[in-house]
Structures are given as structure tokens and as C-alpha cells.
Amino acid sequence: MSKLSRRGFIRLAGTAGALSAMGALAWPLGGCQKKAKAGGRVIVVGGGFGGATCAKYIRKFDPAVEVTLIERDARFVTCPFSNLFLVGGRSFESISHGYDKLGDNYGINVIRGAVTDIDAAAKKLTLKGSKTMQYDRLVVSPGIDFRWDAIEGYDEAACETVPHAWKGGPQTRTLRKQLEAMQDGGVVIIVPPGNPFRCPPGPYERASLIAHYLTQNKPKSKVLILDAKDKFSKQGLFMQGWEKRYPGMIEWVKASAGGKIDRIDMAKRTLYAEFGEAHTGDVVNLIPPQKAGELAHKAGLVNADGWCPVNQRTFESSVHKDVYVIGDASIAGQMPKSGYAANSQGKVCAAAIVSSLSGTAMPDPSYVNTCYSLVAPDYGISVAAVYNVTEEGIRKVKGSGGLSPMDASDEFRKKEADYASGWYASITADMFS
Amino acid sequence: MKRTVPIVAGVCLCLAAIGTALAAGDAKLGEKQASSCNGCHGADGRGQGPNPPLAGMKEAYFIQQMNDYKSGARSHLFMQRLAQGLSDPHIANMAAYYASLPPPSGKGK
Structure with missing residues (x-):
């Protein structure tokens, strides 16, 4: 952030503050002198696409609100672009982001720690080490966790040798090492989960980029996808890309054709x-079925399916008042579980919280999702949509959005790949700088 | 809820003061409605990579471009798909917001 634009931001923030003050002064609410100062304390738990964005935008929308961000890890490793890291197309550093600027530039109190308990009635949470904190509004952005009991033979310990690599971090490195160590002629098996799950096109982008790596380094090898579904996101575009770039290398077995795996023999890396x-695979990437992150379960924010029901206009929990759940853990109508969706929800939730704390109206929410996938480092495809809130919840606006066209030129695909990099730089800057 | 009126009044007052007579958009609402754009167009719409800055863009120009994407008069991979999902007041508010920001300095991000 340049000095000038920072000053610009402060000036803008000042204007916003002045406007609210002007509003409050000009129209005293029927002589009712409620809280003189708006303010309020907000705690955001989880510093990923949803939480980091929400914390920052609350401070942008109303600098009078005190914001604390609690995050378990020192740095956030993104799932987007981790598939490029897997095949050597990016450094680990380039997909890792720190929280310093959220403190320095926005005055967010960033705490590294784990939340062990939430007492919604007392508006209080407990951190590991038993420190407690009070809040006026709480945002929970816990991401996903796995249903370890879904596939026989696979558990949290097993994932050290058969990685899911579906959360950015150590597992991402493990899977890369295994791919590098594999002999030419080996079989890489990817096992995508059933719906709903984080990043619907992700397993197929992973298959694509692994095939790209194998084509260049181990051309006698193969990628086998054993799917728990009969269709997948951007399927036509992916399959056309596979045919074009990696003919015969990727095989997809749909659920009804015997692709749905329910058991693994860990010693042999055999899937049944x-x-x-x-x-049997030389490298197996098993992505288990998912549920909302653990904290949401502990706090009783989930429904019988293991995801968090919310008011889709504000993302306030349907279970606990003044607690908001955003990102992959939430049930967000037709929005997919993606980083951009969580970023967009974080902003709407920030607006809703600022409005509720200051007693002002918020605009009708509108959500955006754009999602790029790489079939190869120079071959991008995408899907985009705008959503608004109807009586049935969040729905795609008719006529908006859509997929990249089929049969596009190489130049077109290259341009989309460039846009994908631009998107990544932009959204991570939007979250962390 | 009740304070909607004063804030809108405040914004109108402010816009009138800086002489933006035809401003139909509400910059304050626009700030919130435009926040999703920053996912591609950079923090505060200052531009990023292939995506141009929106901060400081003239209101009428912004509205014209969005309408051209909607009608197909201007084509773009993504923007045509996104513009279809935005109402006229939504676009007007975003236009007012971006026009209220200083344009980014130099080539930076």
C-alpha cells in the first residue's frame, strides 16, 4: 500500500465517520439518547478467506468498532494455487500470507491462539490456556473438517501417508514430495468426495496439473480419478482440456461405474x-467427505448434516444470536464453497455487523463468485456468478454468470490463465494488505 | 433501521456540496455494494494485474461501461457475465463510490 493511498483511505474513513455522526446529530431518534458512541467489540475466529476479509472490512466500514482476529496458525496457506505448488509451478512462500498488515494498517488486534469454547448466552469465548474474552458480535469462520469415519481404514493418522492436502499446509508439501518420488509409469489416484465440499472444481484442477507435471517428467504415468459423484464442476471444459493436452493420461471413473470408494487398505494403498x-496407486490423494470446521460443532452452530444454517442476508447464525458463520462452514444457498465466495460473504457480514452495531440500514446484499481453474499453467477456465437474496435464500441472478466457452482458442485459454494469476494477487491483497 | 433517512440525507448534502448535481448513486451504500469488486480489481479498487483501477473513475463512464457489458456492446470474458447480475441502482451506487475515491498514484498496486 503506497503512502498516498493509505492517506486516501484514512481520509475516506474520516468522511464515513463524519457522515454517520452527521446523521446521528441531525436526527436524534425521537429524543431517545441511546449509546452516544457506536463502536462495539467484534471477535473474528479464523483468518482465512472469510475471517480475514470480514475483520478488515469491519474496520474499513466503521473504524470505531474494535476488532480482534483469533487465528491458530502464524501464516495462512491458501488452497487456491496450491495445486500449482504441487507440481513446482509456485513456491510455498508465494501461497503463504501473514497477518502483520491487518494489525499495522487496520488496527486489528491479531491473536494467535485456539478457541476452545463459545458461550453464546454470556457472549464470551475461551481460548486454549483458559483466557476468556467478551464480545458484542462474534464471527466464526472455521472452514472445513473431515468426516474421518466415512471411509473405512482412513483416519487422521493415515492422512500422513495418504494425504488429503485439502487444507493448505504440511499435507500440501507431503503430496508434492510423493509425486516427485514416484517412478515413471506410476499411477496417481485422486479420490474426490461427494457434495457438498470445499472447492468443487479443485480435485479436477489437481488431476490436470498433475498430468501436466507427469507429461513433462514421467510420461508413462497415469492419473486415475475415483469419484463419489456422477458429474463434476466445469466437467465439459475439463474433459475437453484433458483430451487436448493429456490424451489418454487421465481416467475418470464415476460413482455409478464403480468409482465410489468406501474402504482403503493403507499398507498396500489399495482402494475398494x-x-x-x-x-492400487503409487500415490493416493484421498479427499474425505467434509463438514463444518470443528469449532462450529463445539459451539453447537451446526445442523444434522454438519453444516451451519445462517440468515443468508447477514450470515448471522440461525442457532445463536449475535454469532455469525461465514465461508465454507456456512449453508449459503446456491453459492459454492470457494475462497471468493467466502471473501464476498465476509464483506456482506461486515456490513451487516457494522449496521447492527450502529443501528443503521444495510444495502440489499449482493454476492459474487468467480472461480478459475487451471487445466495447465497456460490454460485457464472459469465460472462466475452474481447472487442475491430471495425468499428461498441466496440464488444466482438470472442471466448472470456462466462458464468459459467450449472450443476456445489457445490464446483465449492463456488469457484466462493470466486472469487467474491476477485474481490470486488481487484477492490475497484484498485480504492481507 | 430508523437511521436510514438521516444518512442518505447526509450523503446527498455532501454530494450537493461538491457539485455532483446528477448524482443518483449513493456512495456510502456503494462502498459496501462494490466491495466484491476488490477481489479482482485490487484493494479499494486500485487495480491489479490485468484488471484496471476503478478508484477515481468518472461516474458516467463507469455506468456506461457496465451498461455496455450488459448489452454486449462491449465484450469481456468476465464482466459481461457479472454485469448481467447487477441492477441499475446497484451500478449507480458503485459508480458514485468509485468516483469519490482518489485515483491510484503512479503504477503501484
Whole structure:
């Protein structure tokens, strides 16, 4: 952030403050002198796409609000672009982001720690080490956790050798090392979960980029996708890209054709489908079925399916008042579980919280999702949509959005890949700088 | 809820003072409605990579471009798909907001 634009921001923030003050002075609410100062204390738990964005935008929308961000890890490793890291197309550093600027530039109190308990009635949370904190509004952005009991033989310990790599971090490195160590002629098996799950096109982007790496380094190898579904996101575009760039290298087995895996023999890295043959991989990437992050379960914010129901206009929990759940953990109508969706929800939630604390109206929410996938480092495809809130919840606006066209030129795909890098730089700057 | 009126009045007053007579958009609402744009157009709409800055863009120009994306008069991979989802008042508010920001300095981010 340049000095000038920082000053610009402060000036803008000042104007916003002055406007609210002007409003409050000009129209005293029927002589009712409520709180003289707006302010309020907000705690955001989880510093990913949802939480980091929400914390920053609350401070941008109303600098009078005190914001604390609690995050378990020192740095956030993004899932977007981690598939490029897997095949050597990016450094680990370039997909890792720190929280310093959220403190320095926005005055957010960033605490590294784990929340062990939330007492919604007392508006209080407990940190590991038993320190407690009070809040006026709480935002929970816990991401996903895995259903360890869903696939027989696979558990939290097993994922050290058969990584899911579905949260950015150490597992991402493990999977990369395994791919690098594999002999030419090996089989990489990817096991995507059933819906709903984080990043619907992600497993297929991963298959694509692994095929790109194998084509260049181990061309006799193969990628096998054993899917718990019968169709997947951007399917036509992916399959066209595979045919074009990696003919014969990627095989996709849909659920109804024997792709749905329900057991793994860890010692042999053999996967068994309920009906159908057994498959043994040299590298196995098993992405288990998912649920809302652990904290949401502990705090009783989930429904019977393990996800968090919310008011889709504000993202306030349907279970606990003054607690908001955003990002992958929430049930957000037709929005997918993606980084951009969480970023967009974080902003709407920030506006809703600022409005509720100051007693002002918020605009009708509008959400955006744009999602790029790489079939190869120079071959991008995308889907985009605008959403608004109807009586049935968040719905895609008719006529908006859509997919990249089929049969586009190489130049077109290259341009989309460039846009994907631009998107990554932009959204991470929006969150962390 | 009740304070909607004064804030809108405040904004109008402010816009009138700086002589933006035809300003139909509400910059304060626009700030919130435009925040999703920053995911691609950079923090505070200052531009990023292939995505141009929106901060400091003239109001009428912004509205014209969005309408051209909607009608197909201007084509773009993404913006046509996104513009279809935005109402006229939504676009007007965003236009007012971006026009109220200083344009980014130099080439920076």
C-alpha cells in the first residue's frame, strides 16, 4: 500500500465517520439518547478467506468498532494455487500470507491462539490456556473438517501417508514430495468426495496439473480419478482440456461405474469400491467427505448434516444470536464453497455487523463468485456468478454468470490463465494488505 | 433501521456540496455494494494485474461501461457475465463510490 493511498483511505474513513455522526446529530431518534458512541467489540475466529476479509472490512466500514482476529496458525496457506505448488509451478512462500498488515494498517488486534469454547448466552469465548474474552458480535469462520469415519481404514493418522492436502499446509508439501518420488509409469489416484465440499472444481484442477507435471517428467504415468459423484464442476471444459493436452493420461471413473470408494487398505494403498474393482496407486490423494470446521460443532452452530444454517442476508447464525458463520462452514444457498465466495460473504457480514452495531440500514446484499481453474499453467477456465437474496435464500441472478466457452482458442485459454494469476494477487491483497 | 433517512440525507448534502448535481448513486451504500469488486480489481479498487483501477473513475463512464457489458456492446470474458447480475441502482451506487475515491498514484498496486 503506497503512502498516498493509505492517506486516501484514512481520509475516506474520516468522511464515513463524519457522515454517520452527521446523521446521528441531525436526527436524534425521537429524543431517545441511546449509546452516544457506536463502536462495539467484534471477535473474528479464523483468518482465512472469510475471517480475514470480514475483520478488515469491519474496520474499513466503521473504524470505531474494535476488532480482534483469533487465528491458530502464524501464516495462512491458501488452497487456491496450491495445486500449482504441487507440481513446482509456485513456491510455498508465494501461497503463504501473514497477518502483520491487518494489525499495522487496520488496527486489528491479531491473536494467535485456539478457541476452545463459545458461550453464546454470556457472549464470551475461551481460548486454549483458559483466557476468556467478551464480545458484542462474534464471527466464526472455521472452514472445513473431515468426516474421518466415512471411509473405512482412513483416519487422521493415515492422512500422513495418504494425504488429503485439502487444507493448505504440511499435507500440501507431503503430496508434492510423493509425486516427485514416484517412478515413471506410476499411477496417481485422486479420490474426490461427494457434495457438498470445499472447492468443487479443485480435485479436477489437481488431476490436470498433475498430468501436466507427469507429461513433462514421467510420461508413462497415469492419473486415475475415483469419484463419489456422477458429474463434476466445469466437467465439459475439463474433459475437453484433458483430451487436448493429456490424451489418454487421465481416467475418470464415476460413482455409478464403480468409482465410489468406501474402504482403503493403507499398507498396500489399495482402494475398494462397494461394487467394482480394487485399485492400487503409487500415490493416493484421498479427499474425505467434509463438514463444518470443528469449532462450529463445539459451539453447537451446526445442523444434522454438519453444516451451519445462517440468515443468508447477514450470515448471522440461525442457532445463536449475535454469532455469525461465514465461508465454507456456512449453508449459503446456491453459492459454492470457494475462497471468493467466502471473501464476498465476509464483506456482506461486515456490513451487516457494522449496521447492527450502529443501528443503521444495510444495502440489499449482493454476492459474487468467480472461480478459475487451471487445466495447465497456460490454460485457464472459469465460472462466475452474481447472487442475491430471495425468499428461498441466496440464488444466482438470472442471466448472470456462466462458464468459459467450449472450443476456445489457445490464446483465449492463456488469457484466462493470466486472469487467474491476477485474481490470486488481487484477492490475497484484498485480504492481507 | 430508523437511521436510514438521516444518512442518505447526509450523503446527498455532501454530494450537493461538491457539485455532483446528477448524482443518483449513493456512495456510502456503494462502498459496501462494490466491495466484491476488490477481489479482482485490487484493494479499494486500485487495480491489479490485468484488471484496471476503478478508484477515481468518472461516474458516467463507469455506468456506461457496465451498461455496455450488459448489452454486449462491449465484450469481456468476465464482466459481461457479472454485469448481467447487477441492477441499475446497484451500478449507480458503485459508480458514485468509485468516483469519490482518489485515483491510484503512479503504477503501484
